[in-house]
Amino acid sequence: MKKLIYSTLALLFAASLLSWQWSKNQYPSMDKKEVIECLNMETQQAYQLEASTPAFAAMHPNPMVVNPENLLGKMIEFDAADGKQAFAYFIPAKKKTNKYLIVIQEWWGLNDNVKIESDKYYTDLGNVNVIAVDMYDGKVAATPDSAMKLMRGANMERMTAIVQGTIKYAGSKAAIYSVGWCFGGMWSLQTAILAGPQAKGSVMYYGRPETNMDKLKSIQCDIIGFFGNKDQSPSPALVNDFEKNMKEAGKNLSVNRYEAGHGFANPSNPSFNAAATEDAYAKAIAFLKAH
Secondary structure (H helix, E strand, C coil): CHHHHHHHHHHHHHHHHHHHHHHHCCCCCCCHHHHHHHHHCHHHHHHHHHHCCHHHHCCCCCCCCCCCCCCCCEEEEEECCCCCEEEEEEECCCCCCCEEEEEECECCECCHHHHHHHHHHHHHHCCCEEEEECCCCCCCCCCHHHHHHHHHCCCHHHHHHHHHHHHHHHCCCCEEEEEEECHHHHHHHHHHHHHHHHEEEEEEECCCCCCCHHHHHHCCCCEEEEEECCCCCCCHHHHHHHHHHHHHCCCCEEEEEECCCCCCCCCCCCCCCHHHHHHHHHHHHHHHHHC
């Protein structure tokens, strides 16, 4: 009988101890603003998880090494929204203008390939400021393994602060346009969302679409996207959902599909499709000029 009493008392004591410990470790409940911020990070975090896998890395062989001469721009520093310094490759317009094209890198980082593309857009668009943001704070990957490590260590809040700082650098009267590939395609769309009424047009090459309807409804510019039917990141089904969600949100989205795989616009990729790349680029330039 005594053993039973002692056992019961021990169990009661243990339960009380666990209850106290559980209460001690609880965090305060999140307010509405914090909940919305968490939801708004879902797309970026989903991409980060996917881009940190060997399967995703397998779609990205080592990028071509280029040694460009006579690049049109130079590296600059500016304040990100988190108070820290950020970096970008900047080509100022020949004549003063408030038009800014924000170019966003692939998952490799701000390498010479992105700078060459920036020069190309600058030349073909005419009088516009082009600013290619450094989302990795100076780090550049040369292999899929190193790119995975950079992605795993990436801070999406920091990247958001970099984009916000870029928009602020352009100025409150700037007309903001954006373009990016894969990782940059996703962030091109996010840039349009972050720019609010300043956004005038966004180009996304096979970037992960936003799924949060509140964010999609906040978009205030037209979007054009280029996707591969053989791609799985994003998959055709995800692109279909994107079209449906944008239509439901009452937004203008032009989707262009090609019989191509992921990274079809990158000459370094086995999925490179010259015809699709040429067609997509011509449409991207026409879209930006029209807006």
